[in-house]
Every structure is written in C-alpha cells, then in structure tokens.
Amino acid sequence: MAAQAVLEEAEEHYRRTIRALHDIIADVQAGRSDRARELKGALSDLGKAAQTAFDERVRVEKRLRSETGIAHDYALDLDEARAEIGRRLDRVRAVRDPGGISGEPE
Template structure:
C-alpha cells in the first residue's frame, strides 16, 4: 500500500505541527497567567500550577512527536539503525566482487553439470 504524498504533507508532519501548536498555545496561556499575577490578580495564582503542568505535558508531547517524526524520516530515507544505506557504494562493491569472481573463474561460466 502506497502513501500519497502529493499534497506535500505526510501524516507525521501534521502530528508534529499539531504538537508544536499545542505547545505554543500552552506557552501563551502560561504567559497570560504570569502577566495577570504580575498585575496583582490573586485568582491567577491558583491557575499557575495548572498552566505549568499543561506546559510540561505539551513540551513532552512535542519532543516525542519530533522524535517520532525524525524516526519516520529516517525510515523513509532508508536509514537502518541510524545509518542510511548507501546504494551506490553497495552497487560498486557488488560490481568489484563480481569482477574478481570473473577474473579468478577462468571464464568457463556455470555449466549446470557436476564436475
């Protein structure tokens, strides 16, 4: 099953963007609560811990989504265990090995019959 990338947005892109937007909204809410506290609004003090917890959760979520997105991108590029597969180098190595086999084989080829 193929994933349609024609719109330029992958599902992981959307999840990462949503996590970042959630983090930014939560940051703005925390700044608003702090501004209200600085303005002397006593009721805002009670909201401070809730806002801090939400910011912490949003940050954790954004970090996790960025990590998942990076893994998704590596998998899409063909990375295995953090290293991308270099198909050109692999092709060249196979060519070298085949050439050595040809050079050492005497040119008889494979007959399919026992010798």
C-alpha cells in the first residue's frame, strides 16, 4: 500500500533527524561549539519530521479503517447484516404464502 510506504519513509526521516540531532549535541558537548549553530536547524527539522510522521500515521490509520469497514471506531459486519436481511426477507415471503393469507380460516 502506498500510504504505508509514505508512513515508513516519514518515520525513517524522523529517526535520521533524531540521529543527526544526537550527533550535533555530542559534538557540542565534546567542545566543538561550531556545531551549536546547527542545533536550531536540526530542532526545526525534527519538529517538521515529527509532524509529517504524525500526519502520515493518521492518514494510514484512517485508510486502514476504511478498508476494513471500521466506522466511528467500530467494525461493520456486512456478512451478518446480509444474513439478517435474508432472514427478514424469508419471513416476509413466508407471510405472503401464495396459498392464502396467514391467519385465514381454511
């Protein structure tokens, strides 16, 4: 599914951004203060990556719900609905017996 692939890519981008952020922090802590100015950009990228991953997850979950018949947080059992309709139609047919109307004296 294409939506799942997009979600996986967004999550991988998020993980890469976190790794880059950790690398910058480690360099700054090790005395390479020149990398400190990269921190602002990395934090901004992290926020964007997190939002993208979140948005894609919502889209994928919504699509999966739709494909599996889940509406308003519960699944619709269409097979059971068909069976119930069939049972009710059978009862209607039984009442409409061509031999006469139900309840008539014979």
